Amino acid sequence: MSQPATPLNEQEQNQLVKQIGRAMLPALPPGWQRVRAEYRAAGRHIEVDLAFAGPDGQWRPVRPPMDMVQLLGQLRTGMYEPVRGTWLSAVYEIEAPAAFSVDFNAEDEPRWRNAPPLIGFQDELRTFPRQDERIPEWLRQRLGLPPLPTPVEPEPEQPAAPVQQVQQAQEGELRTAHVYDGRDEEGRPVVNRQAIDRQLGDALLGYLEGAxxxxxxxxxxxxxxxxxxxxxxxxxxxxxxxxxxxAVPHYLRKHGLPPEPDLVEHIVARGFRLGEVDEATRERAVAMITGGA
Known part of the structure; x- marks a missing residue:
């Protein structure tokens, strides 16, 4: 397997992020208020969208500058980590005059305009290898890999600990909920979950939206x-x-789509009670979301 170039340190990543923002500007007309760039990649398959909104709030696509595309590719390569690979998609938003945010996704399948061919996903793992357990299920399916074995959890020998104690016991074991179960051949979300009744749904919403x-x-x-x-x-x-x-509570409220079963069981086991989440845990969560974990 090929190995990516030397990774960028945090300062170098931040500098490159700022360069990417500056590289967008030549494509924008006077009077722009917001700009949004989306970058999706699997191996050598790359999709990039750039759009801006003016005072009327309407989004209009523009051609992405090549400098911006190349810099995003450099950032993706520079953020590679041997255990978890690198991110598969990113959304970069700027609000005039200078506010910006960048979200990286290393786990969920990007919303492709055109799904990459098999060789694109094969190239992804050759170029950015990751540990087997860090290959998400949707990517395993795309590659024809067998699913990971389901770990067998031993029966608890003691009564459940209070919420605060459970949090401490699970430190370092944050799990990310899947919004849905995959995508079909046309890229539409696939859901294979048992329906829940209204009473349980309302209780779940209170928990999900209260965290x-x-x-x-x-x-x-x-x-x-x-x-x-x-x-x-x-x-x-x-x-x-x-x-x-x-999206998890939103789709539950709007479409009746329940969260993934493991998350539902977790919430029920807690008696729908939220405990305090300390600052260190919040920071670990942000690191996982942004690809820094």
């Missing part, structure tokens, strides 16, 4: 099930054991 927000963007994302709607909150919450995107 502290650790990362948020000002914009709203497109509803994967109703692409004409752009009403999905771009935020992440954690209860100290799990991390979930704002």
């Amino acid at each position: 502290p927000v650790v990362l948020a963007a000002r914009d709203l994302d497109v509803d994967e099930f109703v692409p004409t709607d752009r009403d999905v909150p771009l935020n992440f919450r954690t209860d100290g054991a799990w991390i979930w995107a704002g």
Whole structure:
């Protein structure tokens, strides 16, 4: 397997992020208010979108400058880590005059315009190898790899600990909830979960929406099930054991889509009670979301 170039340190990454922002500007007309760049890659398959909004708030696509595309590729390579690989997609947003945010995704399948061919996913692991357990299920399916074995959890020998104690016991074991279960051949989300009743759904919503927000963007994302709607909150919450995107409670409330079963069981086991989430745990959650873990 090939090995990426020397990784960038945090200062070098920050400098490159700023260069990427400056590289967008030549493509923008006078009077722009916001700009959003999306970069998606698997091996040598790369997709880049750039759009801006003016005073009327309407988004208009523009041609991405080649400098911006190349710098994003350098950042992706420079952020590679042997255990977890590197990110597969990124969203870079700027709000005039100088506010910006960058979100990196290393786990979920990007929303491709055109799904990469098999060789693209093969190239991804050849160029950016990662530990087997860090290969997400959707990528394993794309590559024809067998699923990871389900770990067998021993029966508890003692009564459940209070919420605060559970958080301490699970330190370093934050899990990220999947919004849905994969995508079909046309790129649409696939859901294979047992329906839940209204009472349980309401209790889950109270828990999911009551946990502290650790990362948020000002914009709203497109509803994967109703692409004409752009009403999905771009935020992440954690209860100290799990991390979930704002899409999880949003889709539960709007479409009745329950969270993944393991997260539901976790919430029920806690009696729908949220405990305190300390600052160190919040920082670990942000690091996982942004690809720094």
